[in-house]
Amino acid sequence: MTEKKFWKECFSWLFVLATGIAFAFIIKQYVFSPIIVNGASMFPTYEDKDVIIVSKISEIERFDHVVFKAPYEDEYYIKRVIGLPGDTIEMKDDVLIINGKEYEEPYVNRTSELNLRVTEDFTLEELTGEKTVPEGSLFVLGDNRLKSFDSRHFGLIPIDDVYGESKIRIFPLQNIKVFYHPYE
Template sequence: MKENKIVKELASWFLVILMGYAIAFICREYIFSPVVVDGASMSPTYENEDIILVSKISKIERFDHIVFKAPYEDEYYIKRVIGLPGDTIEMKDDVLIINGKEYEEPYVNRNSVSQMRTTENFTLEELTGEKTVPEGYIFVLGDNRLRSYDSRHFGLIPLDDVYGESKMRIYPLKNMKIFYKPVE
């Protein structure tokens, strides 16, 4: 009788652990996943080796921080979405212009720059040959423009290559932060 009770107790613990693993697997595979930041291209927003939570079910919007499959490497990059399908993009005298509207970029790393520009002048057409961002693509830039390999170098990113949107930095614990979208 006592052995039967122990077997039932062990079976119930096994079932709980199995269900926990199944829920964790489903969440990680389809809803959210931790990602380790590699490099300084998004500094000061993210630093090398920060751990972030990426939502795989978010709708991608302008200025989101996204993780996507790198175009020419078997890696993932994290960058900021600047242009969405249908957008025109221009950088003039360090001012971002999207669809004719100027945007301040308080997130851009300008600390190490004295008199020089942080971002060189460009238009979307000069970089990609496209007047507007085509359907199914986005244009991304790193926050550390002087050290970022981004759409200025490799062009537009297919939306199908987006892994997810960064929602929260969870490590280091002293820098834990939930990321909110800036108001346009």
């Protein structure tokens, strides 16, 4: 191989490598990204240290799992979207009621270590002072209701703070799962 061909080959490989890195950066920045779940607030849907892929281009719907900027900390939370703009929300006798319709929540863990069922009744207005979820906001709850710091505590979250929607759990490998709507 001549010296000219050698440098041409090196440049070719460098170009391919740089293009691949740029493409990966753009995809991670604007389309999807891996996130590590921290804590037990979404148990049994997710466990601490699960690795998920978050879509940054999804349209958020009720019961989606969203990752968002934590209200009071420099980290991200993952919770389930319960209320969309315009929704009324209440919990009565362990039943979720959205816009007057009762919903079963088979994904929720409501049991403590002592096997006690402990849930609190609430309305959106009692928690936030709002009768309906305002435009540009979401009401979110963790699936592990007894151990979740969520909209019952910090109120509504701005839709602009949503990082993305969880689509796939990729780790641990024996628990790989694609999440689809409305219930898993």
